[in-house]
Amino acid sequence: MKVLLIGNLPMDGQTSxxxxxxxxxxxxxxxxxxxxxxxxxxLALRLPYPKRLRKWVGYIDxxxxxxxxxxxHVRWADVVHVTDHSNAMYxxxxxxxxxxxxxxxxxxxxxxxxxxxxxxxxxxxxxxxRLISQGLQRTxxxxxxxxxxxxxxxxxxxxxxxxxxxxxNGLNADFTVVSPEQAAPLIERFGLxxxxxxxxxxxxxxxxxxxxxxxxxxxxxxxxxxxxxxxxVADKLLFVGPDLSAEMAELARANxxxxxxxxxxxVSHDELCALYASATALLFPSLQEGFGWPVxxxxxxxxxxxxxxxxxMNEIGGEGAVYVDPLDASAFATAIEQATPRLGEMRTLGLAxxxxxxxxxMALGYIETYRRVIEARQRA
Numbered sequence: 001m002k003v004l005l006i007g008n009l010p011m012d013g014q015t016s017x018x019x020x021x022x023x024x025x026x027x028x029x030x031x032x033x034x035x036x037x038x039x040x041x042x043l044a045l046r047l048p049y050p051k052r053l054r055k056w057v058g059y060i061d062x063x064x065x066x067x068x069x070x071x072x073h074v075r076w077a078d079v080v081h082v083t084d085h086s087n088a089m090y091x092x093x094x095x096x097x098x099x100x101x102x103x104x105x106x107x108x109x110x111x112x113x114x115x116x117x118x119x120x121x122x123x124x125x126x127x128x129x130r131l132i133s134q135g136l137q138r139t140x141x142x143x144x145x146x147x148x149x150x151x152x153x154x155x156x157x158x159x160x161x162x163x164x165x166x167x168x169n170g171l172n173a174d175f176t177v178v179s180p181e182q183a184a185p186l187i188e189r190f191g192l193x194x195x196x197x198x199x200x201x202x203x204x205x206x207x208x209x210x211x212x213x214x215x216x217x218x219x220x221x222x223x224x225x226x227x228x229x230x231x232x233v234a235d236k237l238l239f240v241g242p243d244l245s246a247e248m249a250e251l252a253r254a255n256x257x258x259x260x261x262x263x264x265x266x267v268s269h270d271e272l273c274a275l276y277a278s279a280t281a282l283l284f285p286s287l288q289e290g291f292g293w294p295v296x297x298x299x300x301x302x303x304x305x306x307x308x309x310x311x312x313m314n315e316i317g318g319e320g321a322v323y324v325d326p327l328d329a330s331a332f333a334t335a336i337e338q339a340t341p342r343l344g345e346m347r348t349l350g351l352a353x354x355x356x357x358x359x360x361x362m363a364l365g366y367i368e369t370y371r372r373v374i375e376a377r378q379r380a
Contacts, residue, residue, distance in 0.1 A: 001032075001033050001034065001078050001079065001367070001370060001371075001374075002033075002034045002036070002076060002077050002078040002079075003028055003033045003034065003035050003036070003077065003078070003079055003080075003081060003370060004036050004038065004073050004074065004076065004077035004079070004080045004081065004094075004097075005021060005024060005025055005028075005035060005036065005037040005038070005081050005083055006038060006039070006070075006080065006081070006082045006083060006087055006090055006094075007021035007037050007038070007039040007083050007084070007087075008021065008039060008083075008084055008086075008087065009039055009040040009041075009042065009058065009061060009062060010039065010042070011042045011058070012058065014084075016172065016293065017083070017084045017086075017104075019172040019173060020083060020084070020102075020104075020169075020172050021037060021083040021084070022172075023170065023172045023173075023359045023362075023363075024081070024083060024362075024363065024366065025037045026359075027170075027359050027360055027362070027363035028363055028366070028367070030360075030363075031360070031363055031364065031367065033367065036073060036076065036077070038069075038070065038073050039066075040061045040062045040065070040066035041061060041065065041066070042058075042061060043060075043061050043065050044057045044058075044060040044061050044064075044065065063089075066090075067090070067093055070090065070093050070094070071093065074093065074094050074096060074097055077097055078097070078098070078370075078374060079097060079098045079099065079100070079370045079373060079374055080094040080097050080098070080099040080100075081099070081100050081101075081102070081366065081370070082094075082099070082100070082101040082102065082135075082139070083102050084102065084104065085101050085102060085103040085104060085132060085135075085136060085142075086108070086132060087101075087135075088101050088131075088132045088133075088134075088135025088136050088139065089128075089131040089132060089134075089135050090135065091134075091135035091136075091138045091139045092135070092138060095138060098140055098370070098373035098374045098376070098377045099139055099140050099141075099373065100139060100140060100141045100142070100143055100366075100369055100370070100373055101135065101136060101139045101141075101142050101143070102142075102143050102144075102145065102167070103136065103142050103143070103144045103145070103149055103150075103153055104145050104149065104290040104291065105145075105149055105152075105288075105289070105290025105291075106149065106152045106153055106156060106158075106290075107208075107288060107290065108121075108125075108129055108132075109129050109132065109133060109156065109158070110152070110156070111129075112125060112126045112128075112129035112130070113129075113156075117207075118207050133156075133158055136153070136158050136159055137158060137159060139159075139163075140163070140373040140376065140377070141163055141164075141165060141369055141372065141373050142158075142159050142163060142164045142165070143165055143166070143167045143365075143366065143369055144164060144165070144166050144167075145166075145167070145168065145169045145290055145291045146166065146168065146169070146290060146291045146292075146311070146312035146315065146316065147166055147311070147312065147315055148290075148311040148312040148315065149166075149290050149291070149312070150164050150165070150166050151311075165369065167362060167365035167366055167369060168291075168316070168357065168361075168362065168365070169291045169293065169296075169357065169362060170357050170358050170359040170360070170361055170362030170363070171293075171296060171297065171300060171354070171357055171358065171359055172293070172359070173269055174269075175273055175276070175296075175297045175300035175301050175354070176273060176300060176301060177277055177300075177301055177302040177351070178270075178273050178274045178276075178277040178278070178301065179277075180194040180278070182274065183274035183277055183278045186270055186271050186274035186275075187271065187274050187275055187278055189271075190238075190262065190264050190271075190275075191262065192236075192238070192262070192275075192278070194278050196235065196236060196278075197232075197233070197234040197235050197236070197280050198234050198235065198236035198237065198238050198262070198278075198279055198280060199214070199218060199233075199234045199236070199237050199238065199279065199280055199281055199282075199283050200237075200238045200240065200275060200276070200279040200281070200282050200283065200298075200303070201214045201237070201238070201239050201240070201241070201282070201283050201284065202239075202240040202241060202272075202282070202284075202294050203240075203241050203284075203286065203294070204241055204242060205241065205242045205243075205245060207287070208286060208287045208288040208289075209241075209286055209287075210285045210286055210287050210308075210326050211239065211241075211245075211248065212247070212248060212251075213283075213285040213326055213327070213329050213332060214237065214239075214283040214284075214285055214332075215237065215248055215251060215252060215261075216251070216329030216332075217283065217285075217329045217330075217332035217333045217336065218234070218237040218257065218260075218283075219251070219252070219255045219257055220329060220330055220333040221233055221234070221333045221336060221337070222255075222257055222260075223255070224333065224337070233280060233336055233337065233340050234280040234281070235260060236260050236261070236262060237257075237260060237261050237262070237283075238262045238263075238264065238275070238279070239261070239262070239263045239264070240264055240265070240267055240272070240275065241263070241265065242263075242265065243263055244261065244263060272297075273301050276297060276298045276301035276302075276303040277301040277302050277303060279298075279303050280304070280343070281303065281304040281305065281306055281336065281343065281346075282294060282295075282298040282303050282304070282305045282306070282307075283306050283307075283332070283336075284298075284305060284306070284307040284308070284313070285306075285307065285308050285324070285326035285332060286307070286308055286310075286313065286326065287308065287310070287326055287327075288310075289312060289313065290312070291312055291316065292307070292312050292313045292316055292317075295307055295313055295316055295317045295321060296316060296317075296353075296354050296357045298350070299317070299318075299320055299321070299350030299351060299353055299354040300350075300351070300354035300355075300357075302347045302350070302351055303347070303350070304320070304321075304322075304339070304343045304346035304347055304350060305317055305320065305321040305322070305346070305350060306321070306322045306324060306332065306335060306336055306339070307321055307322075307323060307324070308323065308324065308325075308326035309323035309324055309325055309326075310326065316357070317350075317353065318349065318350070318352075318353030318356075319349045319353070320346050320347075320348075320349030320350030320351070320352065320353045320354075321346070321350065321353075322335050322336075322339050322346070
C-alpha cells in the first residue's frame with residue numbers, strides 16, 4: 001500500500017505535530033507500507049522579510065507553492081493521509097484518491113466561532129478555520145485522536161457521524177522508566193536530585209492549561225503540612241514551560257513558596273523522561289485537551305498522575321490516575337493527600353495503562369482506516 005502523508009511545515013514549530021507525523025511515517029514503514037511524507041517547503045520564508053510578516057509569508061509557502069507540487073505525489077499514492085487537521089485545506093487537492101484527515105482537536109475552530117472565552121480570532125483566522133472546516137467536510141473519513149474530539153466534531157456538525165471514527169493516539173516518542181542512577185545526571189542541571197520530592201506540571205501558559213490550579217494546590221499542601229507539623233508530600237513544584245505569569249509569581253511570593261518553584265524550558269527528550277520518572281507526581285489540571293499526551297507520557301515513565309475529571313483525560317488515564325475537579329484547588333490538594341499512601345500502586349497501574357498506547361497499535365489503526373476508505377472508493 002502506497003501511503004502519502006501530508007505533514008506540517010517544519011518552521012511552524014508545532015513540535016507535537018512534527019513528532020506525530022514522524023512516528024506515523026516510521027511505524028507505517030515498519031509495518032510494510034510504502035510511505036512518502038511531504039510538507040510545504042520554506043521557500044518564501046527563506047527570503048529576507050520583517051518578522052511581523054512571518055505568518056503571511058508562511059501562507060505563500062502553504063497556499064501557493066506547495067499545492068503546485070502536491071499533485072505529483074497524489075498521483076503516486078493509493079491513499080492520502082493529512083496528518084493534522086490544520087492542513088485540511090489541502091483536501092480539495094487530493095479528492096481524486098481515497099483520503100483521511102486526522103483531527104487532533106477542534107479548539108481553534110470553536111474559538112473562531114466565538115465558543116472559547118478569552119480567545120479572540122481575527123478575520124484571517126476565521127477564514128483559515130473555515131477552510132479547515134470545509135476540508136473536514138469533504139474528506140472521505142476523519143480519524144479523531146480521542147472520543148471527546150469525535151463528539152465535539154459531531155456537535156459542530158462538521159462531518160456526518162458515519163465519516164468520523166477514532167484512532168487513539170500512541171506515544172510519539174520512547175517514554176520509559178529511568179532508573180535513579182540514570183536520571184541523576186540528567187536532572188542535576190535543573191538544580192534537582194533524585195532525592196528531591198517535587199510535583200511537576202508541563203504545558204504552555206494558556207488559560208486552558210490551568211497552571212494556576214497546580215500552584216494553588218501546591219500552596220495548600222504546604223500550608224496543611226505546616227499546620228499539622230508534618231513534612232509535605234512534595235517540597236518543590238516544577239513547571240516545564242514558560243515563566244510564571246505576574247499573577248502566579250505574586251501568589252507564590254505572598255504565600256512564601258516562590259523559592260520552592262522551579263521553571264525550566266528547552267528540555268531534551270531524555271531529560272523529560274528523567275524528570276517524569278523522578279517526580280513525586282504529575283499535576284495536570286487542564287480544562288481542555290484534544291488528547292492529553294502528558295498523562296500517558298508520565299505514566300509510561302512511572303510517574304503518578306493527578307488530572308482533571310474531564311474528558312479526554314478521564315477517558316485515557318485508566319485506573320492509574322486520580323481525577324479531580326480542576327477548578328477546585330482545595331479538592332485537588334485533598335485528593336493528593338488521600339492518594340499519597342498508594343503512589344506506588346498508581347505507578348504500577350499507570351505503566352500498565354500506558355502500554356495500551358503504543359505507536360504500533362496506533363499505526364495498525366490507521367492502516368485499517370486506509371483499507372476502509374480504499375474499499376469504499378472501489379465499491380462506489
